[in-house]
Amino acid sequence: MIVNERSVPLPLLQREALLQRIIKSHSRHKDIEKELINWKTGFAGEKNVDYYLSYLPDEPYRIINDLRLKNKNTFQIDSYILSQMFGLVLEIRNITGTLFFDKNTNGVIRTYKDIEEGIPNPLTQAKRHKRQLMNWKMMHKITSMPIEYLVVFSRNSTILKTNPGNEHIFEHMIYAENLEEKVAQIAAKYQSPILKGKAINKLTDYLLSERIPSYPEILKTYSIPKSDILPGVQCPNCKAIPMIRVSAAWYCSWCRSYSKDAHIQTVRDYFLLMNAPLTVKEFQEFLLIEQRGVAKNLPHSLNLPSTGKKRTTQYFLHPDCILSPLKENARGKRGINE
Numbered sequence: 001m002i003v004n005e006r007s008v009p010l011p012l013l014q015r016e017a018l019l020q021r022i023i024k025s026h027s028r029h030k031d032i033e034k035e036l037i038n039w040k041t042g043f044a045g046e047k048n049v050d051y052y053l054s055y056l057p058d059e060p061y062r063i064i065n066d067l068r069l070k071n072k073n074t075f076q077i078d079s080y081i082l083s084q085m086f087g088l089v090l091e092i093r094n095i096t097g098t099l100f101f102d103k104n105t106n107g108v109i110r111t112y113k114d115i116e117e118g119i120p121n122p123l124t125q126a127k128r129h130k131r132q133l134m135n136w137k138m139m140h141k142i143t144s145m146p147i148e149y150l151v152v153f154s155r156n157s158t159i160l161k162t163n164p165g166n167e168h169i170f171e172h173m174i175y176a177e178n179l180e181e182k183v184a185q186i187a188a189k190y191q192s193p194i195l196k197g198k199a200i201n202k203l204t205d206y207l208l209s210e211r212i213p214s215y216p217e218i219l220k221t222y223s224i225p226k227s228d229i230l231p232g233v234q235c236p237n238c239k240a241i242p243m244i245r246v247s248a249a250w251y252c253s254w255c256r257s258y259s260k261d262a263h264i265q266t267v268r269d270y271f272l273l274m275n276a277p278l279t280v281k282e283f284q285e286f287l288l289i290e291q292r293g294v295a296k297n298l299p300h301s302l303n304l305p306s307t308g309k310k311r312t313t314q315y316f317l318h319p320d321c322i323l324s325p326l327k328e329n330a331r332g333k334r335g336i337n338e
């Protein structure tokens with residue numbers, strides 16, 4: 001049973017928002033564009049693996065996606081499959097070309113279109129995540145159980161090679177389409193249940209509740225000052241910035257279209273990029289609103305969680321909520337601590 005759907009990674013959304021709000025000739029534009037492609041490729045690979053994960057029988061498996069936990073450092077497991085007898089860490093990769101796993105250096109060389117480059121070894125990463133999860137479970141006094149790991153390549157066109165005599169490493173690597181069979185093979189090794197009765201559901205709920213949301217400070221990542229970010233409401237039709245507030249709507253003077261709710265995406269952009277609460281003053285400045293009255297009422301109508309009153313009101317958006325589209329008056333008013 002898949003217990004949580006995989007959501008679009010926040011770093012991907014942040015890069016999308018950032019590219020919309022810096023000028024094309026910005027010194028970091030190309031880097032961000034390149035990294036956005038990597039994030040999109042990775043996410044597409046994960047979604048492809050989700051398709052094969054959906055074929056696993058509901059019982060006895062619990063599948064937790066994007067399991068992000070914290071020991072000393074935070075670590076994120078792409079998918080964690082839990083059964084009564086064992087846990088299985090999946091490290092998902094979407095890579096084009098040929099990968100050579102070098103026994104002598106433990107490095108991985110990727111060859112694509114005759115260009116060779118060293119890439120992080122996904123097996124090393126999968127093993128590290130397994131260790132980190134075992135330590136985390138120990139710290140949280142959770143009954144120990146065997147944890148297995150697998151690197152899953154989302155496409156069959158990734159060619160895998162290694163030195164002669166080192167083929168045993170492929171025990172821990174599969175193509176996505178073989179996932180169901182491989183999980184059954186692993187399951188056959190274990191006979192006695194460790195998580196009896198409702199214990200598997202309890203542990204699943206506990207893991208879900210302990211997840212740490214990721215909310216990177218994207219401007220810091222690229223050393224981009226706030227002053228480089230273009231303010232203004234973006235036109236949903238032609239993507240131009242800014243639209244103008246005209247009688248309870250937004251007007252785009254480039255494509256001459258109107259929008260009632262174009263400010264919603266702009267508020268989302270603010271939270272994606274600024275990592276800070278939104279005050280009426282900032283709302284007014286970021287959306288380029290002339291009348292303070294409009295700047296006061298609009299964020300209020302979005303029902304964002306808030307603290308303070310009147311002039312001191314600060315609006316927040318929990319990273320998890322950035323992922324789901326904001327709707328006017330669709331959300332109940334919630335305090336920041338809820």
Ligand SMILES: [Zn+2]
Nearest residue numbers: 235238252255
């Ligand atoms: Zn427009």
